Amino acid sequence: MKLSLKLIATFFVALMMSFNVFAAKITITMGGDDERAMREHYRFALDWAEENGHEIGYVYRPASATDTLNLYQQICSSGSSDIDIFMIDVIWPGIFADCAYDLNNIFDDAHKADFFEGIVGNNTVGGKYVAVPYFTDAGLLYYRTDLLDKYGKSPPSTWSELAETAQFIQDKERAAGNAKMQGFVWQGAAYEGLTCDGIEWVNSFGGGNIIEADGTVSINNPNAIAALKTAASWVGTISPEDVVTYKEEDARGVWQTGNAVFMRNWPYAWSRSQADDSPIKDKVGAMALPGGGSDGKMTGALGGWQLMVNKNSKNPEIAADLIKHMTSVEVMKTKAIDTSNLPTRPVLYDDLDVKAANPFFGMLFDTFNNAVARPSTVSHKYYGQVSNVFFNEVHSVLTGSKSAEDAAAAMEKDLKALSRKF
Amino acid sequence: MAKIQRTKLSKERIRSAWIFLTPMFICLAVVAIYPLITTINYSFTDARLGDLYNYNYVGWFHYETLFFYDEWWWVSVKNTFIFSFFSVFFETIIGVTFALILNNNMPARGIVRAAILIPWAIPTIVNAKMFQWMFNQQFGVFNEILMDLSIISEPIAFLAYPDSSMAAAIIVDVWKTTPFITLLTLAALQMIPTDIYESTRIDGVSSWKVFWNITLPLIKPTLVIAIIFRTLDALRVFDLLYVLTTNSRETASMSVYARQWLVDFMEVGQGSAASTLLFAFLTIATILYLIITKTSFDRQGVY
Amino acid sequence: MSWKKISLVFLLLIILVYTCFPFYWAIVSALKKAGTGTFIVEYWPSEPVLKNFIYVLNRPAFGSTFFNSFLVSTLTVLFCLLIALTASYALGRIQFKGRTVLLLGILGTSMFPQVAILSGMFELVRSLGVYNTYQGLIMSYVVFSLPFTVWILTAFIRDLPIEIEEAAMVDGANSYVILFKVFLPLMWPAMVTTGILAFIGAWNEFLFALTLTISPEVTTLPVFMASFRGESEFEIPWPNIMAASVLVTIPVLIVVLIFQNRIVKGLTAGAVKG
Numbered sequence: 001m002k003l004s005l006k007l008i009a010t011f012f013v014a015l016m017m018s019f020n021v022f023a024a025k026i027t028i029t030m031g032g033d034d035e036r037a038m039r040e041h042y043r044f045a046l047d048w049a050e051e052n053g054h055e056i057g058y059v060y061r062p063a064s065a066t067d068t069l070n071l072y073q074q075i076c077s078s079g080s081s082d083i084d085i086f087m088i089d090v091i092w093p094g095i096f097a098d099c100a101y102d103l104n105n106i107f108d109d110a111h112k113a114d115f116f117e118g119i120v121g122n123n124t125v126g127g128k129y130v131a132v133p134y135f136t137d138a139g140l141l142y143y144r145t146d147l148l149d150k151y152g153k154s155p156p157s158t159w160s161e162l163a164e165t166a167q168f169i170q171d172k173e174r175a176a177g178n179a180k181m182q183g184f185v186w187q188g189a190a191y192e193g194l195t196c197d198g199i200e201w202v203n204s205f206g207g208g209n210i211i212e213a214d215g216t217v218s219i220n221n222p223n224a225i226a227a228l229k230t231a232a233s234w235v236g237t238i239s240p241e242d243v244v245t246y247k248e249e250d251a252r253g254v255w256q257t258g259n260a261v262f263m264r265n266w267p268y269a270w271s272r273s274q275a276d277d278s279p280i281k282d283k284v285g286a287m288a289l290p291g292g293g294s295d296g297k298m299t300g301a302l303g304g305w306q307l308m309v310n311k312n313s314k315n316p317e318i319a320a321d322l323i324k325h326m327t328s329v330e331v332m333k334t335k336a337i338d339t340s341n342l343p344t345r346p347v348l349y350d351d352l353d354v355k356a357a358n359p360f361f362g363m364l365f366d367t368f369n370n371a372v373a374r375p376s377t378v379s380h381k382y383y384g385q386v387s388n389v390f391f392n393e394v395h396s397v398l399t400g401s402k403s404a405e406d407a408a409a410a411m412e413k414d415l416k417a418l419s420r421k422f
Numbered sequence: 423m424a425k426i427q428r429t430k431l432s433k434e435r436i437r438s439a440w441i442f443l444t445p446m447f448i449c450l451a452v453v454a455i456y457p458l459i460t461t462i463n464y465s466f467t468d469a470r471l472g473d474l475y476n477y478n479y480v481g482w483f484h485y486e487t488l489f490f491y492d493e494w495w496w497v498s499v500k501n502t503f504i505f506s507f508f509s510v511f512f513e514t515i516i517g518v519t520f521a522l523i524l525n526n527n528m529p530a531r532g533i534v535r536a537a538i539l540i541p542w543a544i545p546t547i548v549n550a551k552m553f554q555w556m557f558n559q560q561f562g563v564f565n566e567i568l569m570d571l572s573i574i575s576e577p578i579a580f581l582a583y584p585d586s587s588m589a590a591a592i593i594v595d596v597w598k599t600t601p602f603i604t605l606l607t608l609a610a611l612q613m614i615p616t617d618i619y620e621s622t623r624i625d626g627v628s629s630w631k632v633f634w635n636i637t638l639p640l641i642k643p644t645l646v647i648a649i650i651f652r653t654l655d656a657l658r659v660f661d662l663l664y665v666l667t668t669n670s671r672e673t674a675s676m677s678v679y680a681r682q683w684l685v686d687f688m689e690v691g692q693g694s695a696a697s698t699l700l701f702a703f704l705t706i707a708t709i710l711y712l713i714i715t716k717t718s719f720d721r722q723g724v725y
Numbered sequence: 726m727s728w729k730k731i732s733l734v735f736l737l738l739i740i741l742v743y744t745c746f747p748f749y750w751a752i753v754s755a756l757k758k759a760g761t762g763t764f765i766v767e768y769w770p771s772e773p774v775l776k777n778f779i780y781v782l783n784r785p786a787f788g789s790t791f792f793n794s795f796l797v798s799t800l801t802v803l804f805c806l807l808i809a810l811t812a813s814y815a816l817g818r819i820q821f822k823g824r825t826v827l828l829l830g831i832l833g834t835s836m837f838p839q840v841a842i843l844s845g846m847f848e849l850v851r852s853l854g855v856y857n858t859y860q861g862l863i864m865s866y867v868v869f870s871l872p873f874t875v876w877i878l879t880a881f882i883r884d885l886p887i888e889i890e891e892a893a894m895v896d897g898a899n900s901y902v903i904l905f906k907v908f909l910p911l912m913w914p915a916m917v918t919t920g921i922l923a924f925i926g927a928w929n930e931f932l933f934a935l936t937l938t939i940s941p942e943v944t945t946l947p948v949f950m951a952s953f954r955g956e957s958e959f960e961i962p963w964p965n966i967m968a969a970s971v972l973v974t975i976p977v978l979i980v981v982l983i984f985q986n987r988i989v990k991g992l993t994a995g996a997v998k999g
Contacts, residue, residue: 027940059940062952070685075939077471077688078847078856082940098472180560190670242559242579249954253962254560381472385687392671399583401672432820438900439819442811443827446875449808453868454834457845464844474848516743523736534737536985537744543981544748545929547947548970552751555963563750566766597747602992609993658838661931665951677840684844685936694844701841708836712829 025055026319028085029072040268040339041087041326048325054318059083065192069384072096081312084319088131089192090122090304091376091383097125101309104129106320115327115344122377123306130308132327133344135335137303138364138371139200139289142255142263142273146283147173157298159204159230159290162262166238169261178259183238185251186264188398193247194391195374196301197264201227203372204299205292210390210411211375215419219390220412227292228397228404235398244398256280264289266303270358271340286360288367302371304344336361342368382421389414458701464694471688484695494671495696498679504588505663505675506656509595514649516596517603518641522633524604525611535608542601550665553594557581584672591666591673595656603648610644611637650711657704676700748974755968777968786941787969790949795976797859797945798927801866802874802920809874809919810912814904816875817882818890828879835872839932842868850937857938862945865933870923877922880994881915882908918991921984925977946973 026049030041042058049056059082062068072086076099088096107129112120119133141162143155147169156162166183173181187193199210207224211217218224235243240254248265255263256272258279263269273284288298307323309316325331333348335341337357342364348354349365376383393411396402402410465484469477488495520538524531544552556563557580565577581587618636660677667673674682680700684693756773781787815821816828846865855861885908893907931947938944953969954962981988 057940057942066686067952071939073471073688074685074847074936075857077474078851080856080939082857240559240579242582244582245579249962381470381688388671388682388686395670396672401584435819435900436821439815439821442815442900442904445808446812446871449867449871450834453846453849453864453871454837454842457842457849457868458837460845460848461842464848474851520740523733523740526733528733528737530734530737534740534744535989536982537741539981539985539988540744540748540978543925543977544974545931545947545950545977547929547931547950548973549747551950551966551970552747555754555967556747556750558963561766561963563766597743601744605989605992609989654836658840660840661947664931677838680840681843681932684840690844697838697841697843700838704836704838704841705833708833712832 025049025057026084026315026322027057027059027082028087028322029059029061029083030085030087040335040341044326044331044334045322048322052321054322061087065089069095069192076310079312081310081314084310084313084315085323086308086310087134087305088308090119090136090302090306091374091387093123093125093130093306093308094376094380094383096308097128097130099308099311100128100130101311101313101316101320102128102130103132103309103320103323106317106324107132114347116346119304119306119344122373131306132308132323134305134307134327135332135341136344136368137266137268137305137342138368139196139264139300139303140267140269140286140360140364140367141289142265142269143285143287144261144280144283145285147261148285155285155287156290158293158296159201160293162290163230163234163238166261170238173261180259182240182254182260184234184262184264185239185243185246185254185260187246187248187251188235188239188244188395189247189250190244190391190395191247192387192391194394195387196303198228198231198390198394199372199374200264200289200299200301201231201292204289204296205230206296207292209372209375211378211386211415211419213378215378215422217412217415217419219415220408223292225404225408228394228407230292231394232397232400232404235400244395267340267342267358267360267364269340270360271338287363288370297370298367300367300371302368302373304342379419379422382418385418386415389418461694461701462698464690465698466695467691469690469694471685471690474690477691480691484692485699487692488695488699494674495679497672498674498676501588501673502657502659502675502677505592505595505659506653508592509599509656510649510652512592513596513600513603513652514645517600517648518607518645520600520604521607521611522637524608538601538604540601541598544598546598546661547665549594549598550662553590553597554581554666557590581667584670587667587670588673591659591662594666595659595662599652599655602652603645606644606648607641610641614640646714650714654704654707654711657707658700676703748971751967751970751974754964755971757964777964778972780965781969781972784953786949787972789941790944790946793859793943794928794946797862797866798924800859801863801870801927802923804863805867805870805874805923806878806916806920808871809878810909810916811904812875813878813882814900814908817879818908819900828876831872831875835869835876837868839869843932843936846933847936857940857943859943861937862934862943865937866927866930868933869930870927873926874919874923877919877991877994878912878915881919882912884994885911914987918984918987921980921988922991925980928977 026045028042028045042056045056048054062071069089069092072088073095075083076096086096112129115133116136119136123129123131123133148155148165151169151172153165153169156165162184170181170183187197202219202224203209205223205227207221207227208218210219235241243251251263252265252269252272254260255265255269256278267286270284270286272278273280275281289300290296291298307326309319309323313319327344329345329348332343332345333351333354336343336348336354340358342361343349343354349361355361374383375386379386389411393402393407397404397407466479466481467477468480524535541549559565559577559579559582562577562580564580565574568574569577578586580590614637619632658677659675660681663673663675663678671679671682676696677700680693680696682693683689683696687693753768753770755777756770756775757767757777758772758774816824846868850856850861850864853861855864889907889911890903893903898906929947930945931951934945934948935951938948941949950969950973953966
């Protein structure tokens with residue numbers, strides 16, 4: 001009996017205690033909890049905190065963008081104030097507009113004018129300045145300069161050239177005893193990353209943008225079908241069969257260990273490849289992704305991350321001040337040099353230090369201007385479903401469970417049904 | 423006199439029974455019944471995750487959508503059944519076999535019985551990760567073993583395709599839940615008096631016949647309960663498929679499907695309708711279970 | 726040794742391999758150096774290293790989610806045992822109308838698919854303002870732990886000999902006295918058993934923790950595990966992930982191996998005595 005009373009007491013004390021440990025600090029969610037996330041993001045926040053006498057809390061972000069989106073949606077609809085700053089994807093401002101603190105209260109037009117106009121526009125929803133551009137991204141083709149030189153090949157400008165070169169080098173390397181060599185690795189798992197890869201293929205073949213800006217569902221066209229067929233033909237030939245389970249880091253795992261000739265990935269992979277203890281240091285080149293045919297478009301999906309303040313934050317002004325620091329010229333320059341994050345301030349593309357660290361940045365400036373945007377603006381808060389339909393159907397084509405024609409027709413049907421809700 | 427006291431006492435007991443039950447009622451009403459009713463209510467609305475308080479009633483719209491327009495819901499239903507059927511089928515066979523082996527008097531039996539608890543105790547998430555690694559195409563031990571035995575010549579990408587990843591999920595689930603069947607069967611086996619077998623030994627009946635004609639009927643009631651428990655559990659599968667397979671809707675179960683609509687698509691209305699259907703479906707299964715066990719109560723008279 | 730004995734030993738070995746190999750493999754993989762592209766399948770680690778375990782132990786989120794899992798599971802179990810004690814006494818020892826229906830209802834609740842109450846639970850947690858708190862998480866765990874605890878405890882309490890109760894009743898003791906003075910001392914073993922089973926259930930829970938918590942200060946180990954990707958800078962992250970898997974499992978395994986007899990009893994009591 002005595003013991004039971006004690007138990008009751010313990011339980012109620014625990015219940016009564018408020019575990020509100022965040023009150024005095026700004027909590028941000030930007031990456032994992034490993035050294036890399038620390039180097040890429042948090043250390044800048046810690047500098048700021050030390051200088052201004054604040055405290056920083058981090059929240060772990062799931063590995064995939066899709067899971068992250070789910071998590072953020074949950075947090076927003078819970079009305080929780082536990083996280084002050086979210087790092088959001090370029091496709092999410094529409095989804096999170098309701099949950100965002102209007103940064104127009106903090107940043108004036110003069111401040112905004114220093115950033116890429118297009119991204120600021122993308123981040124403004126119904127007049128609300130949802131998020132400040134943190135860094136931008138575009139899909140890139142990485143290639144092994146040493147392997148291409150060894151076999152007298154040049155970087156490909158079309159997908160068929162890429163497939164040919166990849167197959168050739170893969171066969172030769174395997175014959176030479178390097179059994180794990182793969183021709184081309186990319187992101188084939190059924191998640192948001194496949195939407196990026198997929199829209200790149202489709203767009204490079206002149207197959208449109210899935211849903212056009214005016215709301216027309218354009219995916220069911222011969223060029224898009226040809227693009228999907230091409231991608232499916234890589235699985236099990238120049239790409240490992242389990243490429244259809246790869247996310248960014250899986251592809252980079254194969255690439256980084258020296259086991260791939262080509263890789264599709266984001267700019268962050270550059271600084272990893274070129275790190276001092278990287279086995280492929282100075283054997284790496286990066287360029288725009290190949291075009292569909294001789295008249296195809298060299299392209300890359302537009303990516304990038306923004307910093308948003310939670311409207312339920314207890315200290316929105318302090319949080320915005322941290323964002324101001326994180327997106328300052330100094331921080332952005334350091335990030336560009338150390339971790340190859342593309343700046344969102346045009347002025348930094350002329351910076352000599354930045355150019356020296358990332359020789360491909362100059363060329364990417366064009367790619368960035370040509371980059372293909374996912375149809376997030378037109379599909380607004382239904383983008384998640386649009387993307388889900390797209391990556392699932394593309395995934396079926398890659399695994400061979402559906403023909404490209406059937407998948408394109410199915411996408412058209414589902415997306416048309418969805419687009420009525422927009 | 424004694425009788426009056428008895429009734430008084432039993433009245434007191436019945437009153438105190440209800441008092442004793444009250445805390446549980448309150449708890450379950452708050453944490454189970456209220457959320458269940460809320461979910462059912464949402465299933466008739468167009469509520470979205472962003473705003474759970476402003477919604478319109480849309481009648482049976484979501485249910486109609488699921489039944490008549492959404493092939494992927496039907497895929498999830500099919501997946502759930504395939505998963506449950508094969509998982510329960512194989513774990514029953516393996517579980518009973520293990521129990522029959524363990525029922526023999528052996529020196530190391532204690533160790534093996536402890537070892538059998540390991541799969542059961544490992545969190546499903548960890549299970550999924552462990553098998554994901556073993557199924558890995560490039561570095562996985564399964565591919566290595568199969569290559570060493572020359573069963574395959576090229577590594578297989580087990581988790582890449584819908585069919586093979588569903589098979590992989592079933593394998594993981596069978597591994598995890600075999601102990602449950604084994605332990606229950608073992609308990610039933612040990613209740614069988616040994617003299618039942620005496621006569622058969624003299625007659626020289628084959629051990630398969632002994633199992634089929636004597637042992638199986640005796641452990642059947644327990645086995646039926648174990649199978650039903652496991653089936654109900656398998657029908658709700660979520661964690662395993664969520665982590666193990668590639669998040670593809672081709673391998674989604676009914677639980678995964680419902681969560682996807684609730685959270686990924688923020689369509690609480692349709693997600694709740696899918697949840698409610700799963701609930702209704704499991705309720706029917708539970709009632710069937712109760713009917714079946716009730717009959718076995720009466721017929722066998724054991725327990 | 727006879728033929729039969731030898732074949733039995735062989736069969737036992739097969740069972741051992743079947744049950745232990747995946748976990749053994751996780752340990753072996755966690756002990757590997759796993760350098761750049763040099764991961765080789767070895768059934769025995771030739772150069773075992775502890776660096777993967779140290780890496781995981783140094784993750785701040787590992788420590789905090791470990792603590793959270795422990796705290797949340799323990800509090801859930803204590804709370805449920807407390808509520809279930811009186812309830813299962815009533816259900817197991819007192820004859821009253823509607824008892825069977827009640828028992829069936831409780832069994833039904835323990836069969837609840839979690840996803841069926843997910844949106845409702847989310848709304849409840851949100852409106853109570855306990856999103857991302859221990860209280861919210863414990864509340865959701867009570868949904869499956871309480872019916873389970875009541876069910877198993879009822880099965881146990883029904884088995885206790887009737888004489889002890891009758892003796893007390895003859896002395897004119899009321900139900901409260903019988904429960905707390907007579908039964909409670911006898912119930913400890915059953916409560917420990919039930920508590921362990923419920924603890925393992927709560928320790929392994931994933932969906933509610935995933936949905937109702939966010940920060941490493943509150944969330945649990947399975948959520949940490951699901952999003953843990955290891956230090957994958959220049960090598961395959963699997964040895965790290967396997968190290969985390971082993972570390973997450975070890976506490977449960979210790980509990981299971983210590984209390985294996987009780988656990989087997991509890992598992993069979995719940996089902997066989999249904």
